[in-house]
Amino acid sequence: MKWWQIKKRDEDLERELRSDLELEEEEQRENGLSTEDASYAARRAFGNPTLIKEQTHEAWGWAIFERFLQDVRYAFRQLRKNSGFAAICAITLSLGIGATTTIFSVVDSLLLRPLPYPNAPRVVRIWNTFAPRGMTEIPFSEPEFNEYRQSQSFTHVAGFSVGTLTLTGNGDPLHVAASWGTPDFFSVMGTAPLLGRVFTADEQQEGHAQVAVLSHRLWQGRFASSREVVGKSILLNGQSCTVVGVMPQTFNFPSNDVDLWQPLSIAPASDKVGNHYLNLVADLKPQTTLNQARSEMATILDRIMQKYPKYYGGAAGLGVNVIPLREQMVGNLRPTVLVLMAGVGFMLLIACTNVASLHLARGEDRKQEIATRTALGATRWRILYQVLIENLVLFLVGGGLGLLLALACVKWLNLTDYLDVAQLGGVRLDMRVLAFAAVVSLSTGLLFGLAPALKASQSNFNDALKAGGRDAMGSRRSTRSRSLLVMTEIAFSLVLLTGAGLMIGSLRNLLGVSLGFNPKNVITMRLSLPEARYSIARTAAFYHQLQDRVRGLPGVEAVAIVNQLPMTDVTANASFDVEGRPSNTDINLADTQIISPEYFRAMGILLMRGRFLNDEEAKLPPASVIVNQTLARKVWPGTDPIGKRIRLGPDYPWLSVVGVVADIKNHGSNVATKPEMYFLLTDQPLMMWVDLRSMTLVVRTSSEPEQMVNAIRGRLKQLDPELPIYKVSTLKELVSSSISQTRFPALTLSLFACTALLLAAIGVYGVFAYTVAQSRHEIGVRMALGAQQGQILRLFLGQGVKWGALGGCAGLLAALILVRFMRSMLFQVGPHDPKILLAVTAVLSAVVLMACLIPALRAAKVDPIAALKNE
């Protein structure tokens, strides 16, 4: 028989039994009994129809399945009846499972999963460090690279630089991010090209025909994934260049947005010691450890310093560091991720505590129901089975919601750039953790759901039935475990709240940081002039013209250009000599900004001393420089820097300091200001290694800056219709994205803390309301004996305060210990900031009190007559 025929069979059985019963009745009547007696006699002879039906169902072989369906139906009915309990449980479960899974998935992709390069575990980045200035990531110069590449610790050492190019032909001009690598660039990573090949050694030679390797993204977007692209010629900055290969999707080094790679030629005899533009990447030999490599690097550094004594001149504190690629990529995210993971762990704990206390309270409620069922002959197994099914139904609903939540979050994370995860292959929902969270929350539900049921079915059901669901407050034993759970919950919530409070405090401090410039009403956009059409001499002229044209637009207050905007990625820096001092006494390194005269006005940077640069100077050979306060303080402490002279090297002219401008947060709100030099973009520019063709246009407007973009673009078109603009953004947006590393954890932790607070409130309320409901009888007796409403209120509130105080103290203690691990994420907030600790404690106390007050008020309003009558 098939199970869907059960209903029909059941009707059939019903009819059969009825006809038999009727027949029996007729026979009894024929024997001379009255109608009524006959009916009784027939039923006696027949037996219990329900039992017979059940036994017959068993004979059909679907009994287990039927019972299961029946239990599921019953479970749904029970949950509907207790919709509050069901909803809270389901929400708790979904938050617990969903949030845990999402965050762990992120952690997994950031910290645990290997990078998608064959050599990934052995790939390292190499940096110069300079302890006196706290500089940890100084790029290398060509002579340095030529020394380091001879290292015995690595299989390959490659140098690369990054920049931009304009791709023309085959559609609109496109701005592309390029990376130039030395011969071993691809060998370091070990990734083979998807199509074609990577560079050959002779293509690295200067003067060889230009070649390029495309990224998967550019190949898809611009060349429609055509396999014929290999061998074809493309136009980069107006120059013809042959495509030799395409890299696979997983290869996104050195950054996510890289579009193509070109060979970088470095002369073995290069002597440009002062030009630090090369990033180094290398793969360790299989037998070499990180520390061995580090000490070898130090030896090589010594050799370099001896080779160029004039340049390094006893620079104490110069060092070299080797760090694994993964650490380089996620290193600054690690504390964030770990704190978030701890936060999520607490969330899961709170969720489980909530589920546990809800189940315990519900178990008490069901005592009578279970006793009744036991009295009617239900076996213990049958009752446990029922509770099990109910738990499973609840779990499936909550878990299903949690899964949806996790899927949505992972999708969102892959779309935002809060966490730079695309380079690591994106966040994938981690099924192991999903399973872990599911099992943990399910077992909690089962443990705390089954235990009371087991106890209830074991105990003498007589007592339970007699008690009639009205426990005196005396049966405290059952209350104790619940109040312990509530206190735990309060403690956990306080830990999370403290974490969130500290992050919010840091965020507030960051937002309050004086930037040194005014980000309001400024629009910025980047453009790169193609080398083929713009000589360096024409470059300066072009930018002059562009600024003049934009200045003519209504609503424009100031226009300027700069090579690197503050807070984005200030990377160009250079060392300099100070007049009158031997160049080997100090390593002077400063960010180099190439600007136009109006830059300070456009950015709203204050002049502290001297004067700004002017348009006339731009037409003359470079002779003046502006420095920031930090540089002035470091180089000329206590003396007036105006009129002092510096130069970038022996081959460079001396430049007079004509002005000192206010420090700005050039590397982000939470980073100390670094020394900075401002050079004018003159017709005969100074530093050939800075890409002068790529500049950012900075326009200060009198109204909403976004509205100016199209007008500015129009003016640009008049000058050069083939020039793309990119990275259009207001200065405000740049500032705001520069603090996303604090904002993201602050937001997430706050979200956790709010959820935890909500869960704790629900937990406290649930347990408290339950205690009140259970004590109605006792309250009635107390009132009948003369207790006042106020006394009852105090009695219950007192209990709440006790829980809150005990849980709060435990939480505070735990928080004080745990938040120390957050130190690196905080900004101008001590981990034990008393104001924040006080604030979060106050918030928690208020919430706990509120959660207690509502049931306590209900207790005080109990009508003693109704309560006692209700027996």
Next chain:
Amino acid sequence: MTKQGQQRVGLLQGTLDMLILRTLFYGPAHGHQIGKHIQRTSNEFLQMQHGSLYPALHRLEERGWVSAKWEMAPDRNREFKYYRLTEKGKKQLVVEESQWKQMSEAVARVMWPAAEES
């Protein structure tokens, strides 16, 4: 009506199936008839509630030993669910009968060994 003092026992586990099959050997019958027949032929010795027949009947049907069909009763104007023995059921009856025989002989040999010798 049962006579006072007469001994009555419940059915031995597993024998009900055999009794039903044997009853149906005479021809199709509905539940009530089967119950009455077993009670009457055992001289009211085998005591059972009619209702307990049905789980057994449905089990036999599930196994394919009997088939069931709603049919008009010959003596009155009403439909009953008539059970009849299938070919498979007939074979099963033979099997159960022989098993029962072996069983009762075995029991007898244990209980009355002397009778066996004589």
